[in-house]
Amino acid sequence: MYNEIVFAGFGGQGVLLIGKLMAYAGMKAGREVTWMPSYGPEMRGGTCNCTVVLSDLPIGSPISKRPHALLVLNLPSLDKFEDAVRPGGIVVVNTSLINRLPRRTDLTVVPTPANEIAIELGNAKAANMVALGALLGASGLVELDTVKAVLAEAFASRPKLVGINQEALARGFAIGASQSAAVAAR
Amino acid sequence: MAKKLMKGCEAIGEAAIHAGCRLFFGYPITPQNEIPEYMSARLPQVGGTFVQAESEVAASNMLYGAAGAGCRVFTSSSSPGISLMQEGLSYIAGAELPVVVVNIMRGGPGLGGILPSQSDYFQATKGGGHGDYRLLVLAPSTVQEAADLVIDAFDLADEYRNPVMILGDGLIGQMMEPVEFKRTIKPEELPEKPWATTGCAGRTHNVINSLFLDPEELERHNWALYAKYQAMAKEVRSETYNLDGGCDVLIVAYGTVARIARTAIDQLREKGIKAGLFRPITLYPFPAAALLAAAEKAKTVLVSELSTGQMVEDVRAVVAGRRPVEFYGRVGGMVMGPEDIVDRVEKLTAVHA
Numbered sequence: 001m002y003n004e005i006v007f008a009g010f011g012g013q014g015v016l017l018i019g020k021l022m023a024y025a026g027m028k029a030g031r032e033v034t035w036m037p038s039y040g041p042e043m044r045g046g047t048c049n050c051t052v053v054l055s056d057l058p059i060g061s062p063i064s065k066r067p068h069a070l071l072v073l074n075l076p077s078l079d080k081f082e083d084a085v086r087p088g089g090i091v092v093v094n095t096s097l098i099n100r101l102p103r104r105t106d107l108t109v110v111p112t113p114a115n116e117i118a119i120e121l122g123n124a125k126a127a128n129m130v131a132l133g134a135l136l137g138a139s140g141l142v143e144l145d146t147v148k149a150v151l152a153e154a155f156a157s158r159p160k161l162v163g164i165n166q167e168a169l170a171r172g173f174a175i176g177a178s179q180s181a182a183v184a185a186r
Numbered sequence: 187m188a189k190k191l192m193k194g195c196e197a198i199g200e201a202a203i204h205a206g207c208r209l210f211f212g213y214p215i216t217p218q219n220e221i222p223e224y225m226s227a228r229l230p231q232v233g234g235t236f237v238q239a240e241s242e243v244a245a246s247n248m249l250y251g252a253a254g255a256g257c258r259v260f261t262s263s264s265s266p267g268i269s270l271m272q273e274g275l276s277y278i279a280g281a282e283l284p285v286v287v288v289n290i291m292r293g294g295p296g297l298g299g300i301l302p303s304q305s306d307y308f309q310a311t312k313g314g315g316h317g318d319y320r321l322l323v324l325a326p327s328t329v330q331e332a333a334d335l336v337i338d339a340f341d342l343a344d345e346y347r348n349p350v351m352i353l354g355d356g357l358i359g360q361m362m363e364p365v366e367f368k369r370t371i372k373p374e375e376l377p378e379k380p381w382a383t384t385g386c387a388g389r390t391h392n393v394i395n396s397l398f399l400d401p402e403e404l405e406r407h408n409w410a411l412y413a414k415y416q417a418m419a420k421e422v423r424s425e426t427y428n429l430d431g432g433c434d435v436l437i438v439a440y441g442t443v444a445r446i447a448r449t450a451i452d453q454l455r456e457k458g459i460k461a462g463l464f465r466p467i468t469l470y471p472f473p474a475a476a477l478l479a480a481a482e483k484a485k486t487v488l489v490s491e492l493s494t495g496q497m498v499e500d501v502r503a504v505v506a507g508r509r510p511v512e513f514y515g516r517v518g519g520m521v522m523g524p525e526d527i528v529d530r531v532e533k534l535t536a537v538h539a
């Protein structure tokens with residue numbers, strides 16, 4: 001098992017956090033993991049991203065040129081990373097803010113209205129969790145329950161936020177799982 | 187203790203606390219700001235002191251003073267900041283004081299860029315500042331190893347009364363990996379430093395100094411330092427991968443590049459090409475004997491670095507013409523992927539077949 005996943009959006013959307021939760025959950029599941037933020041110069045409103053690698057063997061490079069999966073919360077991120085994804089890779093697209101789907105036809109695309117669902121749940125900031133849930137549902141890379149547990153740990157100082165974020169993960173997970181099943185049935 | 191997921195910079199800071207260090211003096215610079223940030227929060231919790239100095243030059247001289255008083259002390263910076271600290275480091279080496287310095291390298295020269303690099307190898311391993319001195323240099327390849335080496339670095343600094351440098355790059359500093367802290371040293375349990383300037387009630391006073399105006403005395407001092415650096419040779423550390431039964435190409439790399447090369451070696455195995463890895467962990471002292479033994483198991487040696495070729499000079503000196511030594515480097519903050527190294531090795535095996 002070896003997977004490189006890129007999480008991208010604009011600063012403040014919480015892509016670094018969901019990448020960390022994924023890495024932390026991977027560690028709890030006994031995998032080798034790395035989490036690497038992009039720390040290069042970026043203009044305001046530009047993209048912010050991180051790469052998570054999950055593997056059964058020691059990990060070489062913590063950066064990815066050809067990710068197996070991509071999660072994008074804004075359009076500049078989809079523009080920047082679409083071409084890099086490996087053929088057959090998973091792309092979670094936040095359709096609340098991105099008005100197009102990937103042009104490529106060799107990808108498993110998971111359109112996810114992350115902001116709309118988060119607002120429906122009562123916390124617009126949970127859009128990142130909806131998208132992470134969709135990635136988990138489509139990829140099966142880490143168990144949903146493991147991520148829910150590490151989320152509870154990460155939010156230990158703000159217990160009020162745990163429930164709503166876990167709910168956001170679950171809503172996204174359902175979208176990811178059904179999309180991946182639909183692709184498999186094709 | 188359970189493993190934690192930590193950034194390399196944070197793990198380095200926490201490791202210093204586990205080593206019994208309670209003092210940090212430094213000045214911010216990307217990509218290692220998480221070290222001073224972490225120390226500024228953590229040190230007050232354990233009765234320590236964090237000082238953001240007015241400059242790197244000031245920080246290096248604060249280090250000099252605290253080390254002279256017998257305290258475990260460390261600083262961290264990145265390439266341009268480490269250049270500014272060279273004055274203090276030269277004095278510290280001359281006065282034979284134990285300090286730990288972390289350099290999370292970024293691209294240069296000058297201000298360069300903020301992305302990962304290994305272009306300070308010469309500076310780290312050949313002295314750095316003025317005068318005839320050496321640092322003991324340790325190069326971690328994972329966050330776990332960075333934490334382990336930081337704790338070892340404080341012990342080595344005390345043992346040799348010499349500055350020890352942890353030489354990492356931006357990837358080691360910024361990446362998160364699982365880490366655990368294997369040793370915890372309490373400051374009060376550290377051995378006494380009878381040479382330190384701790385107040386001379388009841389004894390003759392100690393002097394911390396690097397000025398020797400009498401040339402005969404300075405010559406004796408320089409040869410004594412030299413003897414100390416020779417004695418450090420027993421601290422050499424290195425690691426090999428996939429060398430059993432010999433190989434076509436021996437890749438020599440340290441730090442981040444070594445772990446990327448390891449993946450490349452696995453990919454080459456699938457293509458039927460036998461490549462091995464030699465990874466120096468101490469860059470000074472350089473693991474010459476182990477490298478030579480490894481090189482003799484290979485047909486060709488390929489040195490790979492995030493520089494235009496620095497460690498390769500030491501490798502060529504060790505291999506001394508017994509095998510061809512080739513070089514592959516990326517610079518400016520660009521980092522090779524495993525597939526780039528695979529490509530180089532494939533070209534080499536075609537040439538030397």
